[in-house]
Amino acid sequence: MAEESNREETITGATAVWRVAESHGVTHVFANPGTTEMHFVGAFESVRKIEPILTLHETVASGAADGYARVKKGSNVNIPGVTLLHLGPGLMNASANLHNAHRAGSSVVNVVGDMSTWHSGTDPVLESSIADIAKINGAVVSSKVPAAIAADAKEAFVTATRNSTSPGASKVVTLIVPHDRSWERVSKVSVEDVIRGDASPLEQLNEDREQKSQHLQSPEQATTKGSVAERMHAQLTELLDEKEVPPPFTTKTTFRSIGLTSQSSIRYASMLREEFKLDIQPTIMYDYSLVWDLVLYIEDRLAIENKNSGGENSFSPASSPTRESADVGKKNTSHSHGLSEPVQKAINAFGKSFVKSILKSESGKVGVYLGGDAGIRENLERVCGIFRKLGISEDSIYVENAFSRIDRGGDLMVKRCPYFPRDAMATLASFETLVLVDAKKPVAMFGYKDQNFSSLIRQGEDDVWEIEAPPGGKLTDAFEAIETALEKKANAWRTDVADAKNDKHRERVTRAAKENTLRETSGKLTPAAMCGTIAKSQPENCVVVDESLTSGSMYWDSTDAFSPQFTHLTLTGGAIGFALSAAVGAAVADRSRKVIAFQADGSGLYDCQALWTMARYNLNVCVVICNNSSYNILNIENAMQRVEDANKTNVSKSLTSLGEPTIDWVTMAKSFGFRMATRCDTIESFQMVFQEAMEKNGDGPILVEAVL
Missing domain, CATH: 3.40.50.970 (Thiamin diphosphate (ThDP)-binding fold, Pyr/PP domains)
Structure with a gap:
């Protein structure tokens, strides 16, 4: 009887959301709630491990969630920042700093209330298309089905914290909860089952497939019969046997064009060649739906293999902040256990090719450009260690100008890429080979008059290397593959070259800083x-x-x-x-x-x-x-763009001055x-x-x- 009574215990939908958040390591929620979020406010009483932090404006809530996520982030830990916002206008007010979070790759979950399902569509004054607003900065999960709120919340948190193989991909997710779903009672046991992951394999596969379709920007695919492998083999054989693309293959694309980075495209093609025994190349134009099906097939297989090997990304005591902080600075020499065999082979081959190529290059002609998670201390230490052995000095390692986080100071020294486009392009163009580490290919901040370029990269594709997380893995897997290849080339290390340049670079920086500041x-x-x-x-x-x-x-x-x-x-x-x-x-x-x-x-x-x-x-x-009582950056822009004050009325200066009255x-x-x-x-x-x-x-x- 006691067990039966326990199974009948219920909690509100709002409480279920906070229980899911708690299971992902969340300790605080940055809130600016309204009428439709009152049950979420009340639910904090039931989930005492999460403390709400009140903000006076939604832009503070979203900016705080971004800062929280960046500081909590570790190479093996990803705890999202969470906001509680009121309807569409509240989300719009938060959008500027959500844009910054999107660009930073910060994991942020926005919990946004909506009109009750039965009231929606009657045109109340605060009604708006919340999903359309949310899509500007990331993914959307709408919880409209009764009793599904825990599963919807888990989808939002898993999506926000999932490892991405595309540098710069948004990890901002908005969970839209109609007012009535927040007060509805749901089974406490069912919520606990969702948190533990006791969902059917079919439900999980469908959820994963939906996530892939959002990420890769694909149209909906028709359901097909038969084995995916057999269908792929038949379609590829037909396609590759023809010199021209036959009907109905009239729309063509490459792997890169549907959202994969160049390195992911290369790895996927390698895995598919091994799987289907056909000459699949990442740069060849194939039928759009065929490329999409191929990618889904590989990612579904990776997801299943990764899950079976225990590689699912979730918060657990083994990856808690306490454990992580104790290991800061220690080199991770263990092998990657979460990667499938084809991916491991591909990343190992990449490591060998990369090391061989860079060791053949003149050390002063190789530049490194860091972004994303490369600036987290344990990652940055590995990056600097790798390139030191390759003979690349600190004055050739740059972080993107608008970086998310970099753990600096002490024995770690890298340079910051210039802000203005011509300066940034000249800096990067001084190298014959450019290595991007967890970074998107850089483009100019703005397109100025007479600029005539967008990309800041002037090297050819063969001279640009991209180091990023492999499919189903982490950035550290790529580091490990390179380090393994380096160990086999110990007699070719050029640490003496890098150390000599580093000493001179540090002397110059210290001398200049003393003189200037x-x-x-x-x-x-x-x-x-x-x-x-x-x-x-x-x-x-x-x-x-x-x-x-x-x-x-x-x-x-x-x-x-x-x-x-x-x-x-x-x-x-x-x-x-x-x-x-x-x-x-x-x-x-x-x-x-x-x-x-x-x-x-x-x-x-x-x-x-x-x-x-x-x-x-x-x-x-x-x-x-x-x-300085001004928007001084606009004064600089004004001068640089040679904007004239034809009538000498100082109107332009009045729009950059913050004096009169004094703040x-x-x-x-x-x-x-x-x-x-x-x-x-x-x-x-x-x-x-x-x-x-x-x-x-x-x-x-x-x-x-x-x-x-």
């Missing part, structure tokens, strides 16, 4: 002196959320010269109003770390409400406002609840106040207004 010790505060002070005073293991823009131009080299290890986050999608919000999420993600929000004044006004959340939750954040950040911070907020306009005062701020922990947030 430490030369002035008193007088009016300058951007250079501010950057030098922050770099020298920031504590070890802090998190710097950097939206300093023009004022922080000397910060990168200063930290290379002076700073201990720290985590550096920056604006990835160009949508300003990021750092204050992301600092909230970073501070919530790890309360043991000091967080510095290095914030330009103009963009900080987009999400200044984040100051209130910092004060309310007593977050360990030091906000540095770079107050008082100190008063603003205190009105939001800051107990410590100070204005500094001299080098001496800034040094004293900032150093004091770095020594305080547990005293709540601090704001330092740097008047430049």
